[in-house]
Amino acid sequence: MGALSDLFGPERVAVVGATDREGSVGRAILTNLQADFDGGVVPINPNRDAVLGLDCYESLADAPPVDLAVVVVPPGIVVDAVREAGEEGVDDVVVITAGFSETGSEGAARERELIEVAEEYDMNLVGPNSIGIMSTTSGLNATFGPENALEGSISFMSQSGAFITAVLDWANDQDLGFKDIVSLGNEAVLDETDFIREWGDDPETDVIIGYLEGIDHGREFIDTAREVSEDTPIVLVKSGRTEAGAQAASSHTGxxxxxxxxxxxxxxxxxxxxxxxxxxxxxxxxxxSGQPVPERDDVAVITNAGGPGVMTTDAIGDSRLGLADFSNETLETYGEMLPDEGNIYNPVDVLGDAPAERFREALEISLEDDGVGAAIIVAAPTAVLDFEELADIVADVRDEYDAPIVTALMGGESTEEAAEVLEDSGVPNYFDPARAVRSVGALSEYRDVSRRDHEAPADFDVDRERAREILERAEDRDDNRLGVEAMELLDAYGVPTPEGDVVDSPKAAESVAEGIDGPVVMKIVSPDILHKSDIGGVKVGVETEDVYDAYEDLVTRAHNYQPDASITGVQVQEMADLDAGTETIVGLNRDPQFGPMVLFGLGGIFVEVLEDTTVKIAPISEPEATEMIDDIQAAPLLRGARGRTPADLDAVVETLQRLSQLATDFPAILELDVNPLVAGPDGVQAIDLRLTVDTEEL
Amino acid sequence: MGALSDLFGPERVAVVGATDREGSVGRAILTNLQADFDGGVVPINPNRDAVLGLDCYESLADAPPVDLAVVVVPPGIVVDAVREAGEEGVDDVVVITAGFSETGSEGAARERELIEVAEEYDMNLVGPNSIGIMSTTSGLNATFGPENALEGSISFMSQSGAFITAVLDWANDQDLGFKDIVSLGNEAVLDETDFIREWGDDPETDVIIGYLEGIDHGREFIDTAREVSEDTPIVLVKSGRTEAGAQAASSHTGxxxxxxxxxxxxxxxxxxxxxxxxxxxxxxxxxxSGQPVPERDDVAVITNAGGPGVMTTDAIGDSRLGLADFSNETLETYGEMLPDEGNIYNPVDVLGDAPAERFREALEISLEDDGVGAAIIVAAPTAVLDFEELADIVADVRDEYDAPIVTALMGGESTEEAAEVLEDSGVPNYFDPARAVRSVGALSEYRDVSRRDHEAPADFDVDRERAREILERAEDRDDNRLGVEAMELLDAYGVPTPEGDVVDSPKAAESVAEGIDGPVVMKIVSPDILHKSDIGGVKVGVETEDVYDAYEDLVTRAHNYQPDASITGVQVQEMADLDAGTETIVGLNRDPQFGPMVLFGLGGIFVEVLEDTTVKIAPISEPEATEMIDDIQAAPLLRGARGRTPADLDAVVETLQRLSQLATDFPAILELDVNPLVAGPDGVQAIDLRLTVDTEEL
Known part of the structure; x- marks a missing residue:
């Protein structure tokens, strides 16, 4: 596939299935294309000589060459139409027609054929079941929607066509413009990742926005978006967040x-x-799209109204931002400038009798302070304040300083003209100060995202072959599950485990115990016995001389409990000093869209009752692993809260990365739980293990 | 003070300090009063014969009798002016003038004088430092603001004058009307509680809204608002929520x-x-103000757009509401009515080709289902949907059914006329479906609030005299603190404590231990030693024969550790079976506005690291105490999560109420902590206690 710029900027567009029938999609698209498009438009329809005043051709082969074909023929002949486009060298196709994978198995088969044809001719194909695409640069409106977009620098994609129609209707009302718009439809070929990549390279796109219900190829999405977001912000609604919403999304799109x-x-x-x-x-x-990112999260608030100033401060308190602490110099300057009753501390109260000029002075003073990253003007209507004058002032000041400035002019009609001035100069203005704060928060969030250190995941020196051998043991199991007998897997990936081994005779148990200092823990190992403790299958603090008898006793108990259980043996393990550390859990599993994931949390009630866990998509880098620790609510416990000895966090971070590597190396691991991984002051130790292997993947 | 209805509906109003000086507050008020007010307006000013065409009087004594005096004279003569009003039998006064408690000690003294005069004449006084009051019923606008309010059924109070000006400007733009408006100013006499009481009795007020930064007389506020909210919803912004916001509020209002x-x-x-x-x-x-409350929280969503339907479902998932589960009958009816591709399950998808009539059918079907409490229509613009027709239909259907219906017409200009139809028929309409969901959530929230069972707090039979005697012991302490030696206090209020006593000799210790089954716990008791364990001041599992020596050892250690510590004695206590229960914490403290408060949480990390606690203002009723348990995140642990034996929740609930009674009975208790209160399967037991007493209050 080539770049998608031709999709949005074709020289000549064919409408395959063009018609002048009133109320038809074909007519709507042709009409929209005729309206503003800079290039040529060619209707294709074997049953017409002309459509809406344009010469109509029987097929693409007869028509002058086109770069983009918009296909609106009935579903049964879409594949043929696309193949013809391929034959004629048309690289870019938008399939409007519905009746594909969204309608059941017959449609799904049709969609597979469509994909094959697109692949054969290496085509950029949008849809099927799309309402089309737009690009305001060339005036291209290849949709059957009722509205054309205004020009702007926001590019917009949506998996819901209705969402585009609704947003356009509303955005036109709000004077919001777009660069490109695409209705993604069924995403048979091109999907969200392709457009993020395209718009990331597009100098005319300042911001990418989108409505998504699902993401295919999660890893590719992450890698692409991560790179693009360094220069171009990506703002997405991903719906189906809640259980009910996810169900609704799945019944909607399948x-x-x-x-x-x-x-x-x-x-x-x-x-x-x-x-x-x-x-x-x-x-x-x-x-x-209009404001610089703030270099600091410290905001100056300038207001003529105490109450709204307090509301703004609350909103800042709720956000990732903070109220700036003014320097002594700033405070002094404010002291000289403001009337006595004014407040020189942040939020700065310029008082109800402030004319617009007093706002200018106050705003400039705050922006001169190095400790201020952004400014918010909050103004209520008064007898002396001219909102339009204030708007002009803010527009002026904004040009002088490299910090974001936002306004909350708190009024209705009286603020309308001022609002237009602000809009023209790219200063966002809201009635509600909380929205102004949220918008500054967006800039701060993007600053952090765009400056992230995208360190590559570490590549630890591990024993992959040994790991594979251990995983292959799962083939002998009906349910493909492994337990403590696979602890060596962790060892092969450099995760510390207690000394010990799984053995299948009392003699062997004794000899393992002899190699271990102090008493040992012994556990029955059987794929058929999940809850070892419940049947007395665990013995703690067994002295070496008692190990032989303990072995026999464990096996007897297991047999008594479940005569047909297959006994792998008994694990003889060094006693872990649980008191010296905090029990954590590290898990691996696999998401259908994003692939391997790493989970981290504290053990026991933290996972089971408080659900205090965090996940990341693997592979994870060192900063990402560190973030996982910060993400859990109970993190202070690992850091030494309540007089605990702080855990060795470096060891936890390393373990998370090593297990991430294991998940990435072996897609065969469907699920894996290290529970507990004890994190003590001098390192970590994995005490117990369970995993499920898809042996077909090995 | 009489009722406040005369304040908002006077026959004749005097403006004391009326003037025609351009730009003056006196002129602005007089002009506003002349505009729409039904009653008479009398300017008072000794230096004028007439003001703005009205006869002007030297003083209230010379003028015809008035019911309301609006005072705008300079701060120094306000008190005299108000006294004169009192002399003349004027019951209602609004003091616009600023320069009172908000400006420092001189102003505060002036405000105290003002209060005395108001009390002397039993006056309803608004302000000082108020922008005035409005009432649309009589056309009264006794403010100096630039806008008059539209008529409506919402009454509105604000501690910030600027907030009123801003909101009015905006509300007029949005066609939102009001019944009464009051700028509360410094609340020298009348405060938020007085207006809640007044509007609760006012048949023309459907909803009370307000902006507050602080509440005086918290208990009176709670009692009044609780009663009013049974019939009239009260919606408040209380700002200063965050630490920064609270600081800003306090610097703003003092x-x-x-x-x-x-x-x-x-x-x-x-x-x-x-x-x-x-x-x-x-x-x-x-x-x-316009919709019935839903009898159930199950919402039907009817949409012509899959994506927006999913977003709506997400918003419902985030809210206190749920998606309704349709009955089989409903599903069948939908099956017959909708095209095959439509979705008969909730959210109901009537498809992109749905004309308005299809919405009507779908809406009616859902409202016929007893399992549906409210309906939300989410409509994107399409070629076949006429928004105005849809609006008419919704207005129709709304009249037939007693359930709330809200719309999200997702468009801009194309929805404008429809929006007006909906507004006129009282159906809220929003672009954003999430806002529609939030609004239905407000109704559900109010339904629960208005139907709360306001059970009176239980009155337990306690030994108040004994409690007082124990509290009086704090008088002998420098810091007024008591510890375990005051455990009897809990006993006096019926909170179970372990058997035992605080004694001051080894012999006495022995005799207490002899009366207790099994080994005992011994703790040094000294007001000077806070962390007993740190100095080895606690001995666990002491057998009776070792008690004598243990006593001496504890005292020796205490002396060695802190030679000047005053030793009250040693506590000898039955061993609490901590394993049998969960450690909880119950605390009491005192808020400057709301008085006594009860705190509840789980002990240890839950309080200290996770801050998982809840508070209520005392006294609390049984349902309120029960709610406190539900409020904490860790509640499942008390209910028996992770294989624990469930705690005796009735005993916890009773203990919370008994301690609430203690807090209410003894305002002298500034702070009290029962930590831990062990909650086991067969009851609770208070293990440790600390409290601080304000002995002046005893």
Whole structure:
């Protein structure tokens, strides 16, 4: 596939299935294309000589050459139409027609054929079941929607066509413009990742926004979005967040949504700014396309109204931002400038009798302070304040300083003209100060995302062959599950485990115990016995001289409990000093969209009752592993809260990375739990293990 | 003080300090009063014969009798002016003039004089430092603001004048009307509670809204608001929620804000619906003034757009609401009615080709289902959907059914006329489906608040005299602190404590131990030694024969550790079976605004690391005590999660109430901690105690 720039900027477009029948999709698209498009438009329809005043051709072969074919023929002949486009060398195709994978097995088969044809001719294909694409640069509107977009620098993709129609109708009302728009449809060929890549390279796109219900090829998405987001912010609604929403999404699109936890992790690791509403999406987009990112999160608030100033401060308290602490110099300057009753501390109260000029002075003083990263003006209507004058001032000051400035002009009609001035000069203005704060927060969030250190995951020196051998043992098991007898797997990947071994005779047990200092723990090992403790299958603190008898006793108990259980043997293990550390859990599993994931949490109630866990998509880098520790609520316990000895966090971070490497190396591992991994002051130790292997994948 | 109805509906109003000087507050008020007011307006000014065409009087004594005096004279003569009003029998006064407690000690003294005069004449006084009051019923606008309010059924109070000006400007733009508005100013006499009481009795007020930064007389507020909220919803912004916000509020109004935790509890117990933004406040108010409350929280969503349907479902998943599960009958009816590709399950997809009539059918089917409590229509623009027709249909259907219906017409200009139709028929409409969901959530929240069982707090039979005697012991202490030696206090209030006593000789210790089955716990008791364990001041599992020596050893250690420590004695206590229960914490403290508060949480890391605690204002009723258990995240542990034996929750609930009674009975208790209170399967036991007493209050 070539770059997608020709898709949005073709010289000549064919509408395959063009017609002038009233109310038809073919007519709507042709009409939209005729409206503003710079290039040529060619209707294709064997049954017409002309359509809407344009010469109509029987087929693409008869027509002058085109770069983009928009296909609206009935579903049964779409594949043929696309093949013909391929034959004629058309690289870019948009299939509007519905009736493919969204409708059942027959449609799905049709979609597979479509994919084959597209691959054969190496085509960029949008859809099927798309409402089309737009690009305001060339005036291209190849959709059957009722509205054309205004020009702008936001590019917009959506898996829901109705969402595009609704947003366009609303955005036109709000004077919000776009660069490119694409209705992704069924994503038979091109998907969200392709457009993120394209728009990341597009100098005319300042911000990428989108509505998604699912993401295919999660890893590719993460890698692409991560790179693009260094220069171009990506703001997405990913719906189906809640259980009910996911169900609704799956009945709507027929896709399996994957777990919200995986999406949350994946979108975050991808550097995507995730939002939940249309308002947020556009507040973010507007802010990110027009304002510099703040170098600090410390905000100055300048207001003529005490109450709204307090509300703004609350909103800042709720956000990732903080109120700036002014320097002594700033405070002095404010002291000289403001009337006595004014407040020189942040939020700065310029008082109800402040004319616009007093706002200018106050704003400039705050922006001169190196400790201020952004400024928010909060103004209530008063007898002396001219909102338009204030807007002009803010526009002026904004040009002088390299910090974001946002306004909350708190009024209705009286602020309208000022709002237009602000809009023209790219200063976002809201009635609600909380929205102004949220928008500055978006800039700060993007600053951090764009400057992330994308360190490559470490490549530890591990014994992959030995790991494979251990995993292959699962083939002998009905349920492909392994337990403590596979502890060596951890050892092969450099995760510390207690000394010991799984043995199958009392003599062997004794000899393992002799090699271990002090008493040992002995556990029955059987794929058929899941809850060892319940049947007395665990003995703690066994002295070497008692090991022989203990072995026999464990086996007898197991047999008594479950006569047909297959006994692998008995694990003889060094006593772990659990008191010296905190029990943590590290898990691996596999998401249908994002692949391997690493889970981390504290053991016991933290996982089971408080659900205090975090996941990331593997492979994870060292900074990502470190973040996982910060992500859990109970992290202070690992850091030494309540007089505990702090755990060796470096060892935890390393273990997370080593297990991430294991998950990436062996897609065959479907699930794996190290529970507990004891994190003590001098390192970690994996005490117990369970995993499930897909032996076909080995 | 009489009722406040005369304040908002006077026959004749005097403006004391009326003037025609351009730009003056006196002129602005007189002009506003002349505009729409039904009654008479009398300017008072000794230096004028007439003002703005009205006869002007030298003083109230010379003027015809008035019911309301609006005072705008300079601060120095306000008290005299108000006294004169009192002499003349004027019951209602609004003091606009600023320069009182908000400006320092001189102003504060002036405010105290003002209060005395108001009390002397039993006057209803608003302000000082108020922008005035409005009432649309009589056309009264006794403010100096630039805008008059539209008529409506929402009454609105604010501690910030600028907030009123801003909101009015905006509300007029949005066609939102009001019944009464009051700028509370410094609340020298009348405060928020007085207006809640007044509007609760006012048949023309459907909803009370307000902006507050602080609440005085918290208990009175709770009792009043609780009663009013049974019939009239109260929606408040209480700002200063965050630490920074509270600081900003206190520098703005000079009031001490009290703790956010106390406000959160107090507002909740008062039945107030708390919101954070102006948008939320009006969304709530609009919804609550026009829609019935839903009998169930199960919502039907009817949409022509899959994507927006999923977003709506997500918003429902985030809220207190749920998606309704349709009955089989409903599903069948949908099956017959909808095209094959439609979705008969909730959210109902009537498809992109649905005309307005199909929405009507779908809406009616859902409302016929007894399992549906409310309906949300989510409609994207399509070629076949006429938004205005849809609006008419929704208005129709709404009249037939007693369930709330809300719409999200997702478009801009194309929805404008439809939006007006909906507004006129009282159906809230939003672009964003999440806002529609939030509004239905407001109704559900209010339904629960208005139907709360306001059970009176239980009155347990306690030994108050004995409790007082124990508290009086604190008088002998420098720091007024008591510890385990005051355990009897708990006993006097019926909270179970381990057997045992505090003794001051080894012999006495022995005799206490002899009366206790099994080994005992011994702890040094000294007001000077806070961390007993650190100095080896606790001995666990002491057999009776070792008690004598243990006593001497404990005292020796204490002396060695801190030679000047005053030793009260040694506590000899039955061994509590901590394994049998879960450690909880019950605390009491005192908020400057709300008075006594009860705190509950699980012990150890739950309080110290996870901060998983909840508070309520005392006294608490049984349902409130039960709620406290539900409020903590770790509640499942008490209920028997992870194979624990469930704790005796009734005993915990009773203990919370008994300690609430203790806090209410003894305002002298500043702080008290029972930590731990062990909650086991057969009851609770208080193991340790610390309290601080304000002996002046005893």
């Amino acid at each position: 896709t399996i949504a994957g777990s919200e936890q995986a999406y949350e992790a994946g979108l975050d690791q991808a550097g995507v700014l995730r939002v939940n509403t249309v308002e947020e999406m556009f507040d973010y987009a507007q802010m990110l | 009031t001490i804000a009290g703790s956010e935790q106390a406000y959160e509890a107090g507002l909740d117990q008062a039945g107030v619906l708390r919101v954070n933004t102006v948008e939320e406040m009006f969304d709530y108010a609009q919804m609550l």
